[in-house]
Amino acid sequence: MPVDRLHKLRRVIAREGLDGLLVSKPVNCRYVSGFTGSSGAVLVSHKHAILATDFRYIEQAGHETRNLEITRTEGDLHDWLPQLVSSLGWHSLGFEANHICFAVHRQLKHAIRAKQLNLELIPRTGLVEHLRSTKEPGELELIVQAANLTDAAFKQARTSIHPGTTEKSLAWEIENLLREGGSEGVPFDLVVASGPNAALPHAKPSDRVIGQNEAVIIDMGARIEGYCSDFSRTLCLGRADEALAEIHRVVLEAQLAGIRQITAKLTGAEADQLARTIIEQGGRGEAFGHGLGHGVGLEVHEAPRIGPNSSDLLIDGMVFTIEPGIYVPGFGGCRIEDVVVLEKGRVRVLTESEKTVEVIQ
Ligand code: ZN
Numbered sequence: 450m451p452v453d454r455l456h457k458l459r460r461v462i463a464r465e466g467l468d469g470l471l472v473s474k475p476v477n478c479r480y481v482s483g484f485t486g487s488s489g490a491v492l493v494s495h496k497h498a499i500l501a502t503d504f505r506y507i508e509q510a511g512h513e514t515r516n517l518e519i520t521r522t523e524g525d526l527h528d529w530l531p532q533l534v535s536s537l538g539w540h541s542l543g544f545e546a547n548h549i550c551f552a553v554h555r556q557l558k559h560a561i562r563a564k565q566l567n568l569e570l571i572p573r574t575g576l577v578e579h580l581r582s583t584k585e586p587g588e589l590e591l592i593v594q595a596a597n598l599t600d601a602a603f604k605q606a607r608t609s610i611h612p613g614t615t616e617k618s619l620a621w622e623i624e625n626l627l628r629e630g631g632s633e634g635v636p637f638d639l640v641v642a643s644g645p646n647a648a649l650p651h652a653k654p655s656d657r658v659i660g661q662n663e664a665v666i667i668d669m670g671a672r673i674e675g676y677c678s679d680f681s682r683t684l685c686l687g688r689a690d691e692a693l694a695e696i697h698r699v700v701l702e703a704q705l706a707g708i709r710q711i712t713a714k715l716t717g718a719e720a721d722q723l724a725r726t727i728i729e730q731g732g733r734g735e736a737f738g739h740g741l742g743h744g745v746g747l748e749v750h751e752a753p754r755i756g757p758n759s760s761d762l763l764i765d766g767m768v769f770t771i772e773p774g775i776y777v778p779g780f781g782g783c784r785i786e787d788v789v790v791l792e793k794g795r796v797r798v799l800t801e802s803e804k805t806v807e808v809i810q
Contacts, residue, residue, distance in 0.1 A: 468539035469494035474548040477577040527556035535566045546572035582752040583766035595678035596799040598671040602626035616641040620654035632671035636749045640668035647781040661687045664781035677749045681786035697806045699731035703773040713794040717759025742770040
C-alpha cells in the first residue's frame, strides 16, 4: 500500500474519533491496500493495518500488498470480525454504511451481543471516497493512458461507420478496438444510441440500423490498471438536419463554457450552473435532466459530483467529466463528454477527439 494513503486514512480515523475503520467496499480496499481480490476487508487503526481475506486470496494478497498484516478468515464477516477487532482493543469501529448491507449489519450486531463484546459499530460514508477524489500523479498517468486509448479507438471507429451499421455491431467494434488497444474489459456498457434512441441517456445498443441524417450518441471508455476514462461524442451520417445541428451547437457551447470557466474552489453546483445556463438560454433547460459531470478514477462514477445539488468542493488534482446533453423524446439527443483534470485552478482536457457532428460518407 502506498504509505501516504495509510497516513491520510489514519488522520481521517483520528478526526472521526474512531478506534478503527473497516474498509469493506472492494474498490476502497484496493485503493487502501493494493489488493484487487473480490473478497476481503481492510482494518486500519493508528497502530494496525490488516488485510483480512480467505483461503482463495491469501497468495494474491501477499503479492499485491505491502506494509499490511495479512489475516486469513473463515466464514462470513460476523464469524470473525467482532472477535478480531475486540482482540485489538478497539471499542468503536467505523464501517462503510454505503456498502455494509442491512442484513450483514444485523448479523454483526447479533454476534457482538452474543459474545458480550464491548464494541460499537459506527456508520460512516465517503471517507475513503473523499481521499480517492484527488488523484496522485501515478493515478493521473493511468487515467491519461485510458483517455488516449479511448481517443484512438474513437478515431478509428469514426472512420468506419457506414450506412447499414447497427448499433450493436458498432458497439462491438468499438469494444474490440478498446480491448485490442489494451483496455481491461470496458468500464461500463458502451452506449451507441441512434435516432430516437439517442433521447435515452443510457440507451442499450439495439439491432437498429443507423440511418442517414440522425444523431448517434457514442459513450465509451477504457480501463488501465483499474483506472477509467469516460467519453461521449454525437455523430451523424451525412448532413445533420437543422434541429440536430441546433441541439449540437448548444451542447457544444455549454461544454466549452464548462471547460473554460470551471475553476478550483467552485462547488459542484456552481460548476454545473456555468454550463447549464447556456442550455437554459438556448431554451432547452428541461431537456438536460442529469448533472454536468462526475469524478472518474477506479470507478467510472465517483466523487466529486458536479450537478445542481452538489456541495462538493472542486480542488486541484480532481479528475471529472464535463458532459452536458439535450434529450428530446421521439427525436433524439446529443451529449458531448470529456474527462478533465483540475490543475493550477483550471481545467485541462484529457480526451482530445474532435467534436464535429457530421461524418461525411
Ligand atoms: Zn459520464
